[in-house]
Amino acid sequence: MKEEKEKRIDTKKEKEIKTGDVTMHETEEPADVFPEKTGDNLIFLDDPKLRKEYLDCMRYLLTQITDFGFAQEEELGRSIISHTKYRLKTRESILAKMERKKRELTEENVFTYINDLAGIRVICLFLDDIYRVRDFVRELPGITIVKEKDFVKKPKNSGYQSLHMIVQFANGKKVEIQLRTIGMDFWSVLEYQLQYKKHHKKGKQLKKELFSCAIDVRNMDQRMLDLRQSIENV
Numbered sequence: 001m002k003e004e005k006e007k008r009i010d011t012k013k014e015k016e017i018k019t020g021d022v023t024m025h026e027t028e029e030p031a032d033v034f035p036e037k038t039g040d041n042l043i044f045l046d047d048p049k050l051r052k053e054y055l056d057c058m059r060y061l062l063t064q065i066t067d068f069g070f071a072q073e074e075e076l077g078r079s080i081i082s083h084t085k086y087r088l089k090t091r092e093s094i095l096a097k098m099e100r101k102k103r104e105l106t107e108e109n110v111f112t113y114i115n116d117l118a119g120i121r122v123i124c125l126f127l128d129d130i131y132r133v134r135d136f137v138r139e140l141p142g143i144t145i146v147k148e149k150d151f152v153k154k155p156k157n158s159g160y161q162s163l164h165m166i167v168q169f170a171n172g173k174k175v176e177i178q179l180r181t182i183g184m185d186f187w188s189v190l191e192y193q194l195q196y197k198k199h200h201k202k203g204k205q206l207k208k209e210l211f212s213c214a215i216d217v218r219n220m221d222q223r224m225l226d227l228r229q230s231i232e233n234v
Contacts, residue, residue, distance in 0.1 A: 041105045041106070042091055042094065042095075042105070042110075044107045045091065045094075051088070053171060053173055054088055054117065054118040054173055054175070055088075055118075057118060057169050057171075057173050057175050058086050058118055058120055058175060060142075060169075061120055061137075061140075061143075061167070061175060061177065062084055062086060062120060064136075064140055065081070065084065065120075065122055065133060065136070065137070066081070066084065068133070068136045069081035069133075072132065078125075079125060080124060080125060080126070080129040080132055080133070081122060081123065081124055081125070081129070081133070082123040082124065082125055082182055083123050084120060084121065084122050084123065085120065085121040085123070086118075086119065086120040086121070087118075087119055088117060088118050088119075089114070089116060089117045089118070089119070094110060094114060094117070097113075097114055098110065098113065098114070101113050111172075115146065115147070115166045115174045115176060116166070116174075116175075116176035117174070118173070118174070118175045118176070119175060119176040119177070119178065120175060120176075120177055120178070121177075121178040121179075121180070121185070122177065122178070122179050122180075123180060123181070123182055123185050124179060124180065124181055124182075125181070125182070126181065126221070126224060126225050126228060127152070127181060127221050127222065127225045128225060130152060130163055130179045130180065130181070131163075133179050134148075134163055134165065134179055137165060137167065137177060140167075142169065142170060143167040143168065143169055144167065144168045145165060145166070145167055146166040146167065146168050146174060147164075147165070147166040148163075148164065148165050148166075149163070149164045150163050150164075151163065151164065152180070152184075155214065155218070158191060158207075158210075158211065158214070159187070159191075159210065159211045159213070159214025159215065160187075160188060160191060160214070161180065161184045161187070161214065161217070161218065162178050162179065162180040162184055162188070163178070163179040163180065164176060164177070164178055164179075165177040165178075165179070181217075181221050183217040183220060183221055184217060184221070187210070187213060187214055187217050190210060190213075191210060194206055194207060194210060
């Protein structure tokens, strides 16, 4: 899930406006879903029913995960989730991904080869909280885990860290879930920005520096987890 047209939901704000259903997400929903016009090949993305189906899937996940976070806060005496974000993929990103996959731009191919048309991101406070949320999602009714990749335990060569899950609903709609810490999240923001400047004369130097920062983030996350556990055991 790219850093594109996301909506951020602060969990503390959610707790203040929570009404027991998913309407709390409606005021935050992205109004400019699939905004770019790119021709008839993607005209199906303009279907209001399709948009609603994806938004409903994301609302379900966000509500369940947020409620789990509140329950964990009561049980553990601390928060496990900082905030959440969500988005529907832009036409531009869909086109770019289909081009990378060298697939014809058809409705069938888009739904077959792109699993992250809808995506949510859960920003956790500590490393072990990532796996608390992951385990909770695995047990959620009404969804199937299609794919899971742990780039926390095994980061990408670039230094990127996050735990990715693709879940599928009974209606066939898929949503990507990304779980990461605050440090991993702000690191990924810079990685995304650097992609557009990789051909700059300082691109290699910046990439090297960013990789070094990824190591720092990884070490800091582990140190903070160790420190929290030490404090809890005092």
